[in-house]
Amino acid sequence: MKILYFNTLYTPNSVGGAEKSLQLLVEYLIQKQIEPVIVTLSTEDNIDYVNGVKVYYIKHSNIYWLKDSSSQRAPAKALWHVIDILNPMILKKISAIIEAEKPEIIHTNNISGFSVAPWIAAKRRNIPVAHTLRDYNLLCVKSTMFKDNKNCSQRCGECALLTGAKKSFSNQGYVNKLIGISDFILNKHKQFGYFKDVDSVRIFNGIKLNDRVMENREKNNKEKNNKEKTVKFLFMGRIEETKGVKVILDFFNHFPEAELHLGGKIHDKSVKQQIDNNGYAKNIRFLGHIKPEEEVHKYDAVIVPSLWHEPFGRVVIEGYLYGKPIIGAKRGGISEIIQDEKTGYLFEPNDTLSLKDAINRFIKNTDRLKLSDQISEYVENFDMNILGVQYLDVYTQLLSERLYQINS
Numbered sequence: 020m021k022i023l024y025f026n027t028l029y030t031p032n033s034v035g036g037a038e039k040s041l042q043l044l045v046e047y048l049i050q051k052q053i054e055p056v057i058v059t060l061s062t063e064d065n066i067d068y069v070n071g072v073k074v075y076y077i078k079h080s081n082i083y084w085l086k087d088s089s090s091q092r093a094p095a096k097a098l099w100h101v102i103d104i105l106n107p108m109i110l111k112k113i114s115a116i117i118e119a120e121k122p123e124i125i126h127t128n129n130i131s132g133f134s135v136a137p138w139i140a141a142k143r144r145n146i147p148v149a150h151t152l153r154d155y156n157l158l159c160v161k162s163t164m165f166k167d168n169k170n171c172s173q174r175c176g177e178c179a180l181l182t183g184a185k186k187s188f189s190n191q192g193y194v195n196k197l198i199g200i201s202d203f204i205l206n207k208h209k210q211f212g213y214f215k216d217v218d219s220v221r222i223f224n225g226i227k228l229n230d231r232v233m234e235n236r237e238k239n240n241k242e243k244n245n246k247e248k249t250v251k252f253l254f255m256g257r258i259e260e261t262k263g264v265k266v267i268l269d270f271f272n273h274f275p276e277a278e279l280h281l282g283g284k285i286h287d288k289s290v291k292q293q294i295d296n297n298g299y300a301k302n303i304r305f306l307g308h309i310k311p312e313e314e315v316h317k318y319d320a321v322i323v324p325s326l327w328h329e330p331f332g333r334v335v336i337e338g339y340l341y342g343k344p345i346i347g348a349k350r351g352g353i354s355e356i357i358q359d360e361k362t363g364y365l366f367e368p369n370d371t372l373s374l375k376d377a378i379n380r381f382i383k384n385t386d387r388l389k390l391s392d393q394i395s396e397y398v399e400n401f402d403m404n405i406l407g408v409q410y411l412d413v414y415t416q417l418l419s420e421r422l423y424q425i426n427s
Contacts, residue, residue, distance in 0.1 A: 020414065021054040023122035025113075025137045027085060027129040029059035029076075030069055036333030037129055037153040040200070040224040045072050047225075047407040053414075056120055058113060060085065060132045075116055080108035085132045100160050100181040103134045110136035117144060124149065124414055127194075131156045135185055138193035147417040150214075151198040151222075154330055157185050158211055165261055165327035170350075174211060189213045195420070196413055200224050201352030204330040222410060223356065224331050225403035226340055250277040250382050252346065253318040255311065255334050259286040263324030263348060263368045268293075270374055271303055277382065278302045280318070282309035315341040320381055323347040324368050332356065335363075339398040342391040346377050356401075361393045 024045060028038050045055035049071055057069075061076035062084055068074065081102050083091055091099070113133070117125075117140055125141040126149045127133075141148045156162040159178045164171045174182075190213070197219040199205030205219055252271075258264050258281055268290070271279040279302065285291050293299060306314070315321070321338035328351030335345050335356050345363035347353045357363045366377035384390065399405070 020052075020124070020418075021056065021120065021122045022048070022124045022126055022414065023056050023058060023117065023120055025058050025125070025127045025130060025133055027060055027131045027133065029057050029074060032059070032061060032086070036224065036331065040153070040333065041128055042069075042072075043225055043227055043403050044407065044410060046070055047227075047403045048410075051407070051411065053411075056122065058116055058137075077109075077112050077116075079132055080106055080112070081132065096160070097177075097181065103132065104181075104184045105139065106134040106136055109133055110140060113137055114140045114143075117141070117146070122146060124417055126151070129153050129156055129162075131162065135188045135193070138188060142193050145421070147195045147421050148193060149196040149198060149413055149417060150194045151200065152204045152208060152330070153200055155204070155207070157189065157213060158182060158208065163261065163327050164207070168260060168326070170326075170328050186211070186213050189217070190215050195417055196220070198222050198410075198413065200331040201355050203328060203351045203355065207328070220409075220413065222406055222413075223401055224333055224336070225406035226336050226398075226401050228398070228402050228404075229340070250320075251318045252277060252279050252320050252322045252378075253315065253338075253343075254279065254281040254283070254322050254324070255309065255315075255337070256283045257286055258283050258290055258305075261325065261327045263326045264290065266326070266368050266371075266374065267322060267324045268299065268303065270371060270378075272300050274375075274378070275300065275302050277378065278304070279322070280304045280306055282306040282314060284308060311337055311341070315343060318343065319387070320344045320346055320363070323353060324366075324374070325350050325353060326368055327351070329353050336398065336401045339394050339401070342394050344381060344387070344390045344394065346381060358393075358397065362390065362397050 026041050030038060030042055048055050055072055057072060057074040059076055060079045064078050065076040081099050082095060113136055125137060125146050127137050128151045138148055154162045155164045158164060158174060160181050194217050197214045197217045199221050200223060202221050205221060208214060256262050267279060321343045323332055323334055323345055325348050330352050332353040335347060335353060338345050345357050347357045347363055347365055348368040349365050357365055359365045364377040364380050367373040
């Protein structure tokens, strides 16, 4: 079975969890005798192989490269999104790839920059389409549904105007199976009238369980409980407003009982200014870029304070991989993958008292090793070997339905 995957970015152009999750999926499928082929956007046309997977890097065909959007002015951004409704140049390029590869299934993911061209090209050739919702790009021009430091309960006029056509396409039979990486993201799209009659299923993002890490994480926790008195929390990710970084910085600035270390690139100018002015207490440290396999085991818990409704929250399961409880915000898909008081503690990020309660509940827990044991069992729900089978079931269903249509 050959499957053609579309995603806006792919390694080495990856910027987040969507690209990492897709890469894990396709590399799993190779082991199951599936032939995945990736089509992604870049600044130049190129064909390469990444860990055995064929990747088409096609030059974007819009007025600027998507990764340069932050430096563009509003009129240019608006024009970019108009072109991205149905980009004829992209349609021509990917049609040639489809003709050359002849896939049995097309699986679209984030399609910003592709427009709905993959759906159009697939339907013209009677190729079934699965689509995975990994962000809000079909709903929101910023792909976040987050504006003015708050989550959008409704779509603004700009988003409704510039994404309205994509909503129409979602309801015209171009997508045969809808997959959400959380119930939250599925329900959000359904709430706004997308994919009304499309059969849908939730399939979490997966991780590759590392036997060595799994064997050592309990040892790491025991060593930490025996040797460390000060509780240490780790934040991993982009240091910016939407990630709720200021919430935890303000809290730990007045909470000397524990340490907060932050690993990631700083994108928030006010945070940079505070660092330059020595505005943070000694219990707060900025680590810069970190490698989880080298750092996570040193900490008692991972903290995920996102303000925006994360579609999933990959950092949660990456923390689980090392047996670490998660102090997580009640936002988006994060709430679906943390079992309160079993694998971590949930809190309301706009409520300092709620955060304090979650932190104190963890610190006062005298049996943290029990948390680690519960995480050891729970993390298996995100094993790529399990989730990969769920995707294979989707593909089998699509092919069966297509065969039925042909024979009817």
